[in-house]
Amino acid sequence: MIASFMDLGAPVSSSKSRSGGSPQLDFPDMESLPPEAKEEPVEPPETRKRETAESMARRQREISISEFFSKNRHLLGFDNPRKALLTTVKEAVDNSLDACEDAGILPSLKVEIIQIEEERFRVCVEDNGPGIVKAQIPKIFGKLLYGSKFHTLKQSRGQQGIGISAAGMYGLLTTGKSIAVTSRTGPGKPAHYYEIQIDTRKNAPQVITDRVVEWEPPHGTRVEIELAGTYKKGRHSVDDYIRQTAIANPHCEIVFSVPGEDGPLHLERGSSVLPPEPKAIKPHPYGVELGVLIRMMKESPVRQLGAFLQKEFSRVSSRVAQEICGEASLKTRANPRSIAAGEAERLYRAINSTKIMSPATNCLSPIGEEQILSGLKKEIDADFYTAVTRSPSVYRGNPFQVEAGLAYGGTLPGDELVELMRFANRVPLQYQQSACAISKAVLGIDWRSYGLSQSKGALPAGPVLLFVHIASAWVPFTSESKEAVAAYPEITRELRLALQECGRKLASHIRTHRRAAEEQKKRSYIEKYIPHIGIALREILGFSESAENRLVETLKDVLERSRTA
Amino acid sequence: MVARGFRTIGAANGKQDRFMAKKSVSAEKRGPSGGKNVLEAIRASAQDIHKKILARKKPTMKFPVRSLSNVRYHPQRGFFEIAGRKKERTLTVNTVKTFAQTLRMVSLSKELIENDDIATKREAYYVSKNWEEARFNEQPESDTVMDDVEAYFAVNREQLGFIPEEKGGDVAGRLVVIDHDRDTGKALRIDCTRFGSGAYSIPISVEQLEFETGADFILVIETAGMFQRLVKHNYWKKANCILISMGGVPTRACRRFIRRLADSKKIPVYVFVDGDPYGITNIYRTLKVGSGNAAHLNEFFCVPQASFLGITPQDIVDYRLPTHPLKDVDIKRARDAIKNDPFIRHHKEWIRAIELLLKMSVRAEQQALAKHGLNYVIDTYLPEKLRRPERFLP
Ligand SMILES: Nc1ncnc2c1ncn2[C@@H]1O[C@H](COP(=O)(O)OP(=O)(O)OP(=O)(O)O)[C@@H](O)[C@H]1O
Numbered sequence: 001m002i003a004s005f006m007d008l009g010a011p012v013s014s015s016k017s018r019s020g021g022s023p024q025l026d027f028p029d030m031e032s033l034p035p036e037a038k039e040e041p042v043e044p045p046e047t048r049k050r051e052t053a054e055s056m057a058r059r060q061r062e063i064s065i066s067e068f069f070s071k072n073r074h075l076l077g078f079d080n081p082r083k084a085l086l087t088t089v090k091e092a093v094d095n096s097l098d099a100c101e102d103a104g105i106l107p108s109l110k111v112e113i114i115q116i117e118e119e120r121f122r123v124c125v126e127d128n129g130p131g132i133v134k135a136q137i138p139k140i141f142g143k144l145l146y147g148s149k150f151h152t153l154k155q156s157r158g159q160q161g162i163g164i165s166a167a168g169m170y171g172l173l174t175t176g177k178s179i180a181v182t183s184r185t186g187p188g189k190p191a192h193y194y195e196i197q198i199d200t201r202k203n204a205p206q207v208i209t210d211r212v213v214e215w216e217p218p219h220g221t222r223v224e225i226e227l228a229g230t231y232k233k234g235r236h237s238v239d240d241y242i243r244q245t246a247i248a249n250p251h252c253e254i255v256f257s258v259p260g261e262d263g264p265l266h267l268e269r270g271s272s273v274l275p276p277e278p279k280a281i282k283p284h285p286y287g288v289e290l291g292v293l294i295r296m297m298k299e300s301p302v303r304q305l306g307a308f309l310q311k312e313f314s315r316v317s318s319r320v321a322q323e324i325c326g327e328a329s330l331k332t333r334a335n336p337r338s339i340a341a342g343e344a345e346r347l348y349r350a351i352n353s354t355k356i357m358s359p360a361t362n363c364l365s366p367i368g369e370e371q372i373l374s375g376l377k378k379e380i381d382a383d384f385y386t387a388v389t390r391s392p393s394v395y396r397g398n399p400f401q402v403e404a405g406l407a408y409g410g411t412l413p414g415d416e417l418v419e420l421m422r423f424a425n426r427v428p429l430q431y432q433q434s435a436c437a438i439s440k441a442v443l444g445i446d447w448r449s450y451g452l453s454q455s456k457g458a459l460p461a462g463p464v465l466l467f468v469h470i471a472s473a474w475v476p477f478t479s480e481s482k483e484a485v486a487a488y489p490e491i492t493r494e495l496r497l498a499l500q501e502c503g504r505k506l507a508s509h510i511r512t513h514r515r516a517a518e519e520q521k522k523r524s525y526i527e528k529y530i531p532h533i534g535i536a537l538r539e540i541l542g543f544s545e546s547a548e549n550r551l552v553e554t555l556k557d558v559l560e561r562s563r564t565a
Numbered sequence: 566m567v568a569r570g571f572r573t574i575g576a577a578n579g580k581q582d583r584f585m586a587k588k589s590v591s592a593e594k595r596g597p598s599g600g601k602n603v604l605e606a607i608r609a610s611a612q613d614i615h616k617k618i619l620a621r622k623k624p625t626m627k628f629p630v631r632s633l634s635n636v637r638y639h640p641q642r643g644f645f646e647i648a649g650r651k652k653e654r655t656l657t658v659n660t661v662k663t664f665a666q667t668l669r670m671v672s673l674s675k676e677l678i679e680n681d682d683i684a685t686k687r688e689a690y691y692v693s694k695n696w697e698e699a700r701f702n703e704q705p706e707s708d709t710v711m712d713d714v715e716a717y718f719a720v721n722r723e724q725l726g727f728i729p730e731e732k733g734g735d736v737a738g739r740l741v742v743i744d745h746d747r748d749t750g751k752a753l754r755i756d757c758t759r760f761g762s763g764a765y766s767i768p769i770s771v772e773q774l775e776f777e778t779g780a781d782f783i784l785v786i787e788t789a790g791m792f793q794r795l796v797k798h799n800y801w802k803k804a805n806c807i808l809i810s811m812g813g814v815p816t817r818a819c820r821r822f823i824r825r826l827a828d829s830k831k832i833p834v835y836v837f838v839d840g841d842p843y844g845i846t847n848i849y850r851t852l853k854v855g856s857g858n859a860a861h862l863n864e865f866f867c868v869p870q871a872s873f874l875g876i877t878p879q880d881i882v883d884y885r886l887p888t889h890p891l892k893d894v895d896i897k898r899a900r901d902a903i904k905n906d907p908f909i910r911h912h913k914e915w916i917r918a919i920e921l922l923l924k925m926s927v928r929a930e931q932q933a934l935a936k937h938g939l940n941y942v943i944d945t946y947l948p949e950k951l952r953r954p955e956r957f958l959p
């Protein structure tokens with residue numbers, strides 16, 4: 001994963017094939033082949049003008065990353081107008097939450113979706129975060145792959161440095177309008193207002209407007225993007241995303257307004273405790289790919305291989321570094337820059353065959369059982385809630401942690417499939433449910449043994465909402481649009497264990513609940529049917545009404561007693 | 566047998582029943598149903614329950630288990646007798662609904678008897694719609710409760726005022742049935758030779774009927790189709806017999822009619838049904854020895870003198886009849902009969918016959934005889950068979 005992003009970081013050359021390996025990276029055919037082309041008869045090959053190496057060379061040139069993504073916008077979650085609106089809101093909100101948390105501020109967000117035309121909207125997201133230094137604003141919003149999170153390994157919502165500039169680029173492409181940013185870094189400082197457009201050829205920002213403005217908030221950032229989109233409620237909607245964000249982030253408060261509704265929706269804070277601050281860690285040797293390792297050796301200022309391993313990676317002591325070098329038959333004092341390709345491969349293999357301590361897990365900031373419960377209780381009206389936070393675990397050198405929550409009964413619909421909410425680093429995942437390790441783990445569990453109904457190969461059915469969160473310094477998404485988590489065996493295992501624990505708690509709740517219901521039923525049986533015994537016996541024996549009443553009361557009493565006995 | 570009628574029904578079942586009064590009842594008024602002693606039985610049981618409750622004890626009702634597993638076959642007596650097993654229904658939270666429904670059904674019966682009224686099973690089901698929470702949602706529920714009540718009092722449901730809806734069966738041939746005009750009480754002579762291509766219908770209650778006949782035997786037929794053919798060609802004239810169509814498993818009235826007729830006139834009963842497990846184990850067996858469901862009544866609703874004319878499994882071979890393969894249900898029914906049916910198990914001939922059927926894995930309908938010509942059954946099959954009645958299956 002890291003390697004594929006590193007590759008994208010450099011301009012992609014046209015002759016290079018896509019090495020990402022994830023299925024979502026396939027280019028849609030429509031891009032390269034207009035539909036009518038299929039109808040046309042194929043010309044005989046003889047009459048076609050042949051290319052020469054020279055003629056091709058004239059057309060071979062660097063492709064800018066922004067040009068690449070503007071042509072392949074589906075890779076970033078802008079495949080259709082409805083999803084484009086959601087992705088735009090999501091990128092801005094994720095950034096705001098990240099910024100607030102990094103600065104230790106309880107987030108208060110304003111999210112506004114204003115309809116301009118039938119299929120044109122203006123998205124405004126405002127936060128009370130630390131603001132952005134004036135000089136950085138143009139690059140952050142007008143250059144792809146520019147960000148603060150890519151090079152640090154710690155849990156954050158954003159990780160690639162693409163998100164918000166891609167949204168701005170999409171807006172520009174579909175409406176011609178600039179992205180507008182207002183930001184202030186503290187009281188007494190000026191508020192800067194920028195209008196920025198991305199130059200896709202150069203992947204560089206173009207500042208259209210830059211001025212100081214009157215702006216009330218003491219600190220924070222406001223981002224406005226106009227884009228072509230459609231707004232619709234229901235599954236995959238912006239409303240869903242906001243609601244789920246509120247559940248997974250009970251410490252944040254959101255004021256949310258959408259077209260066609262009278263006033264804004266206030267999603268209150270459920271807790272005023274900020275999540276623990278995740279610590280940045282160095283990459284763990286197990287997670288590094290060969291290509292990345294080679295590049296790191298080339299770029300490192302450290303001149304000795306042993307010291308290089310110790311400095312660039314976590315959990316490498318001098319003893320471990322020695323062990324690795326010994327295993328690779330390389331000298332610890334060798335210069336990393338002069339390691340040959342074959343040697344690098346040996347080193348890579350040696351790393352993976354050496355026992356290295358698991359990475360520190362303080363780079364993680366799970367939501368926590370209590371907070372999950374408070375988020376669920378805040379937004380879902382149910383009878384029973386439960387949550388589980390597993391202890392941290394590691395896949396390919398990356399620490400991760402799985403959490404699951406479950407709400408049952410109440411107003412949840414009883415005869416439908418359960419609602420599954422997936423989260424990665426507190427961000428709701430809405431698309432590609434079936435490709436996601438989380439859904440696969442849910443499907444892999446026999447929910448019937450926990451008291452739900454489930455048909456083969458389907459989600460369980462019942463009045464249940466499932467909440468699953470995976471937190472990691474590097475969440476292995478299946479694509480850049482960050483919609484589905486890849487199914488590493490370690491991750492799948494943790495998911496299963498967390499879900500099973502929730503399932504067991506649910507099962508015991510259902511059991512006691514059923515007992516109570518049965519108890520209730522029995523009581524009502526006595527009330528309902530004993531009078532009929534009185535009626536029948538009176539009809540047959542012809543005694544008085546008071547005798548009938550006495551009989552009924554006696555019988556009720558006898559049965560009540562024997563029932564509770 | 567006939568003379569005993571239903572008046573001593575309790576004693577006939579071997580228990581000195583607390584419900585059954587010793588004194589005889591005017592049978593004429595309600596035909597066979599001894600209204601008064603049933604009434605007394607109802608009162609007695611209600612009294613019993615009432616007392617128990619006032620003594621703060623949980624009342625119990627005992628019902629004979631109504632299934633084939635709870636009957637004994639007595640070859641000498643000739644019918645399925647109820648074995649001792651009873652299910653107890655103690656009034657608890659779990660049984661309170663059925664208990665209430667049973668008592669209300671008993672109360673309904675009491676009302677019917679007192680008013681000399683009757684209700685069909687379906688009508689009883691509709692009456693229950695007035696019982697609020699205790700009403701039945703589906704008729705099978707009320708039928709089951711009614712069957713329970715019937716078994717509880719060890720009486721025929723007609724005696725409780727409940728009458729079946731189903732038709733009794735059709736009769737044609739050398740028989741005069743003597744019934745009585747409802748209004749005048751005058752005897753009515755019904756000549757079963759004079760229905761042309763039609764037939765006399767067996768009434769629901771047959772106890773009051775008397776018979777005159779010079780017939781040599783009674784031929785009891787499973788299907789209306791075969792009955793029609795024999796009637797149309799006046800087969801009864803040729804064979805000097807009485808033809809009775811059962812139309813499937815014989816109703817209680819039909820069994821009782823044949824039984825009384827055969828008993829009082831001392832004539833043999835030959836049964837002619839399809840050659841398949843259903844014809845043998847359900848239709849013929851029920852006619853001859855009764856059913857598992859109402860075993861307390863089998864004594865009266867059975868025809869022990871019946872014997873099986875055809876279609877036998879051997880007939881299928883001998884007459885080279887066209888066949889159908891046995892279906893899974895047929896095979897299961899046949900195997901069940903060999904394993905669990907006390908009547909079949911008692912008769913080696915039947916076990917052999919059913920095993921032959923299973924081995925051939927085919928069945929043949931009565932009407933398959935038409936393969937050899939439409940009237941082959943009249944001209945050849947029946948005469949051939951009737952020449953050797955001693956070879957009929959038991
Ligand atoms: N509202 C904001 N307040 C403060 N800083 C922000 C805000 N939005 C963005 N930033 C900064 O801009 C950088 C780039 O944001 P961008 O969304 O493009 O990438 P990212 O969040 O790092 O990764 P991703 O592509 O996964 O979203 C962030 O890393 C962050 O440092």
Ligand SMILES: [Mg+2]
Binds near residue numbers: 091
């Ligand atoms: Mg971002």
